Amino acid sequence: MRLTELRVERLRCIDRLEVEVPPGWSAFIGPNGAGKTSLLEAVYLLSHGRSFRGGTRDALSTIGSGGFSVFGRFRHADGREHRLGLARQGGRLEARIDGETAALGSLVGACAVVCFEPGSHELVDGASEGRRSHLDWGVFHVEHGFLREWRRYQRALRQRNAALREGAGDDALAPWENEMAAPGESLDRQRRAYIDRLRPILAKTLADFVPELGTANLLFERGWPEDRDLAQALAEGRQRDRDRGHTRRGPHRADWTIGFEHAPRREHLSRGQAKLCALAFILAQASLHAGALGDWPVLCFDDLASELDEEHQQRVLAVARASGAQVLLSGTALPSALAGPATELSVFHVEQGRLRALL
Ligand SMILES: Nc1ncnc2c1ncn2[C@@H]1O[C@H](COP(=O)(O)OP(=O)(O)OP(=O)(O)O)[C@@H](O)[C@H]1O
């Protein structure tokens, strides 16, 4: 899919920006603090409903403005076009699809954008929450009904946690555990099916990006013991859960890791290797998405040149070229790795939240 038009208002340092995004790749170049990341963040917001940077949604609105809006026009591979909008005003977030108010989940389902940015290494060496949400973004797009099950599970989990904090007895916990069991098992099945599809794609990408680490294996931990069903695991954990005041087992605690022949644990990876693993995961997800839905997500690379050495930039860009996906990238200077085989490239200069086409 392609982003053909982008409008951003009052997002960080961007007061007002409108751009027709040309066919081919686009590079956004400018000094530190110019608004390059903010621009890619705007595109990402439409596809995720949240930023890839930590912090609250309030921090996204230009200081003193009390709200922001992003509009993007996406053209799918089959020719369909959607006008997508996300706005925050008075503390409320409103999503729109083709002029109509829509649920945030529908907006996220209507386009696909992946982004590699300076914080992406956290996907490998950070907290499990980030890994889960990346995984679930992919599962949500390819496994039917995932969001519905996820919501059912979260609702029951919140209730069980509230009951635990009140010191509820077994009789009061059991109904919530029953409520959690079916959607919880279903989330797990869908995640596993996705991981099984992702594994060979990821292994191939990693062999290209970090061959020195040897063969790679993507391991999935579902969040409760493999030899129990979820209802059983929850019932067994009641007393410890009461002591802790929250539910310690279940798909909300799922996690994944990448183990290598020559680097079995995360701690064995250099920072650059961790970044390359994160990037391989993101690109593998994009590739799976394309295989399942017939449409490549938009690929965003924020500050690629400062994150990776020249050789690895070349490898990443070669994967992106071979995919035929739209690429949006940013940097303080045009990455020299772009001087490879001809790609239709438009260059924009970014300064103080404003944009000027250069080439
Ligand atoms: N809520 C906000 N309101 C106003 N300005 C903000 C807000 N949040 C961030 N900024 C400012 O927006 C500017 C652009 O930030 P951004 O991260 O997009 O820059 P960048 O071009 O990616 O820079 P770098 O090259 O350093 O990564 C910065 O000067 C930052 O201080």
Ligand SMILES: [Mg+2]
């Ligand atoms: Mg930046």
